[in-house]
Amino acid sequence: MARQKRGRELSARDEILANIRRSLNVTGAEAPRRMAVEDRLARPRAGIVPARGQGDAAARVATFKAEAERAQASVVEVEGAAEAPGEIARYLRDSNLPATLRMGEDPRLAAMPWDETTLEIARGASDGHDLNAVSGAFAGIAESGTLTLVSGADNPTTLNFLPDNHFIIVAASDIVGDLESVWRKLRERYGKGAMPRTVNMITGPSRSGDIEQTLLLGAHGPRRLHIVIVREM
Amino acid sequence: MSEMPDSTHFKENAHAALQDAPLQNALRFVRGNFVEKRAAAAARLPEFEALRDSARDIKDHALAHLDLYLEAYEAKVVAAGGHVHYALTAKEGVDIVLKLCQERGAKAVTKGKSMIAEEMGLNAALEAAGIDPIETDLGEYIIQLRGETPSHIIAPAVHLSKEQVEADFRRVHRDLPDGRDLSRPELLLTEARGVLRDKFLSADIGVTGANFLIAETGTSIIVTNEGNGDLTQILPKVHIVLASLEKIVPTLEDAAQLLRVLARSATGQDMSVYTTLSTGPRRPGDPDGPEEYHVVLIDNGRSAMLGGDFEDMLRCIRCGACMNHCPVYQAIGGHAYGSVYPGPMGAVLTPSLTGIAKGGHLPNASTFCGRCEAVCPVRIPLPNMMRHWREREFERHLSPAAMRYGIGFWAFFAKRPTLYRLSTDLAMRALHLIGRARGRFRSLPFAGGWTRYRDLPAPQGATFQSQWRARSGAVN
Numbered sequence: 001m002a003r004q005k006r007g008r009e010l011s012a013r014d015e016i017l018a019n020i021r022r023s024l025n026v027t028g029a030e031a032p033r034r035m036a037v038e039d040r041l042a043r044p045r046a047g048i049v050p051a052r053g054q055g056d057a058a059a060r061v062a063t064f065k066a067e068a069e070r071a072q073a074s075v076v077e078v079e080g081a082a083e084a085p086g087e088i089a090r091y092l093r094d095s096n097l098p099a100t101l102r103m104g105e106d107p108r109l110a111a112m113p114w115d116e117t118t119l120e121i122a123r124g125a126s127d128g129h130d131l132n133a134v135s136g137a138f139a140g141i142a143e144s145g146t147l148t149l150v151s152g153a154d155n156p157t158t159l160n161f162l163p164d165n166h167f168i169i170v171a172a173s174d175i176v177g178d179l180e181s182v183w184r185k186l187r188e189r190y191g192k193g194a195m196p197r198t199v200n201m202i203t204g205p206s207r208s209g210d211i212e213q214t215l216l217l218g219a220h221g222p223r224r225l226h227i228v229i230v231r232e233m
Numbered sequence: 234m235s236e237m238p239d240s241t242h243f244k245e246n247a248h249a250a251l252q253d254a255p256l257q258n259a260l261r262f263v264r265g266n267f268v269e270k271r272a273a274a275a276a277r278l279p280e281f282e283a284l285r286d287s288a289r290d291i292k293d294h295a296l297a298h299l300d301l302y303l304e305a306y307e308a309k310v311v312a313a314g315g316h317v318h319y320a321l322t323a324k325e326g327v328d329i330v331l332k333l334c335q336e337r338g339a340k341a342v343t344k345g346k347s348m349i350a351e352e353m354g355l356n357a358a359l360e361a362a363g364i365d366p367i368e369t370d371l372g373e374y375i376i377q378l379r380g381e382t383p384s385h386i387i388a389p390a391v392h393l394s395k396e397q398v399e400a401d402f403r404r405v406h407r408d409l410p411d412g413r414d415l416s417r418p419e420l421l422l423t424e425a426r427g428v429l430r431d432k433f434l435s436a437d438i439g440v441t442g443a444n445f446l447i448a449e450t451g452t453s454i455i456v457t458n459e460g461n462g463d464l465t466q467i468l469p470k471v472h473i474v475l476a477s478l479e480k481i482v483p484t485l486e487d488a489a490q491l492l493r494v495l496a497r498s499a500t501g502q503d504m505s506v507y508t509t510l511s512t513g514p515r516r517p518g519d520p521d522g523p524e525e526y527h528v529v530l531i532d533n534g535r536s537a538m539l540g541g542d543f544e545d546m547l548r549c550i551r552c553g554a555c556m557n558h559c560p561v562y563q564a565i566g567g568h569a570y571g572s573v574y575p576g577p578m579g580a581v582l583t584p585s586l587t588g589i590a591k592g593g594h595l596p597n598a599s600t601f602c603g604r605c606e607a608v609c610p611v612r613i614p615l616p617n618m619m620r621h622w623r624e625r626e627f628e629r630h631l632s633p634a635a636m637r638y639g640i641g642f643w644a645f646f647a648k649r650p651t652l653y654r655l656s657t658d659l660a661m662r663a664l665h666l667i668g669r670a671r672g673r674f675r676s677l678p679f680a681g682g683w684t685r686y687r688d689l690p691a692p693q694g695a696t697f698q699s700q701w702r703a704r705s706g707a708v709n
Contacts, residue, residue, distance in 0.1 A: 012319040019536035020300045037301040044484035047287040125520040144504040158521045179489035195450045199510040206460040210372035211418040213262035221460025
């Protein structure tokens, strides 16, 4: 090891930083460099934002729906939150799937009339033995038909990956145009420079193309992704 | 472990690959699928070319301030309750992971797909320490069963047919019924899903790579389609992230620019199915997620590349577009390169990491057609950098004697224009006379390398220079 040869205690961290600075021909103390970095971190700049996701609320919902369907998700719009449980029960029935459903403690979900369906509801994180789960989205992104979910007791991250069939309920008012709008929403909720443990951005059901480049749905995550857009949450 | 080719025998490996019928059959999928899908995705987004410029500029900025962004990133990871470890070499990185595993008494480690882990040789080291590494990406799982290395950076098993995968599953999954049907890809996928599900749930530690590290928030991002990377990082008690230094980008906004070119360049998707941002361990009140979060930052040659001829290579976001579009990769696949990273990006990166004596042949595996640079999402001048390596190889007398004499012979004539003109005139006329009956040669002395695979068209009689002179009246 170079640092032992030199006969002084230098951590790998210090040595790597020293190597970088030697290569860049800087000391790390230069004020203009430090200011450039501080400024960039304090005031993140949006670069090129595709026009595709832009438009008014109705346009964003329409684009979101079309893009999510391109990514092999199914999408249904309902008028109010009260209709969401019925839609999920219908989907399970029509797909000949068991009437079971796991969910977290999201108050938006808790307020929905699940007892008006025959669904057997379980709550909390998944241990890998659930067929169906429902989550409430933090946001939808029109430009790519992507859903954003944040970790926590409201919507446990395991529900996004372990069940075979994943339902995600998103309020139309939470469908934004682009990734940058999600970052803004995250900063509003969690504070600048802070994040929840996990942010999952999900675009369609799980898939693999690893065998002869044939696209197959349902690799390790959900085989089906059904999105319920609630117009008035 | 079956024997894998090494870079010093690139020529022999390439020759063998061309004769390998199953491999040639499998490579059809690279030639078609990837190229068309990327073109369609790029065409569908009017801002795509501008995003490539933006992506290039972000990486350049991050590299020029890498020391400061690393410090900012580290502070944020620590503030979120995570740990950052630094490794100067691949070996140091392996030692850090082994120590973390051993201190926690880990027996089984699930792994998301990670090229830096391949570079580190992590699986072999874990096995040697009595720890079971389990690759969970379907392609990685398949090649792990075969004792192979990835032949492509995003499609590691692209060199295999479904029949080969079926044979491996029957060989390894011995507790499943013999007579089961595995004739279709979806049946193979379902079997792998079932086998790996149990391993996800019982693993002690999960190891993933990182596509990006965000200095603003101390976040690591992984981009996958299967969901295996997520199950790897949320189920075990400990999540270890392996990342090379150049994965750092300043802000979430910067990551958005890069994400918009990454999936489109790689698989032709607008977004991969799962883009996951992880910041620190499980929070109070979280019902799931890892209790410990460690990041191992690995240098292994990167800091030395900064500020030099190959700095641009550090912009690479590992999408694989350069190899998908490379006529050499398309013809021989990834294993012939004998290095962790194949294709044009590998030909540039490998000599930087392993030294020119070992990896110096790889930059010769190019026709300089320029397609790699034309599709690179961060506009890395790959052909130019391969040319740099060729020059270095020549200067250091590492190229073969026949080639050096050949070039010297050509240079003798090239420096004497009159002699060059006279001798090429004479040679072309002679070849024209000999070959005029057929119009082409089936074999020719000194040109066996060409005529073994195709005929050489007979010259039309006049040289380019004499035709040019006849048309425009001037050469010099």
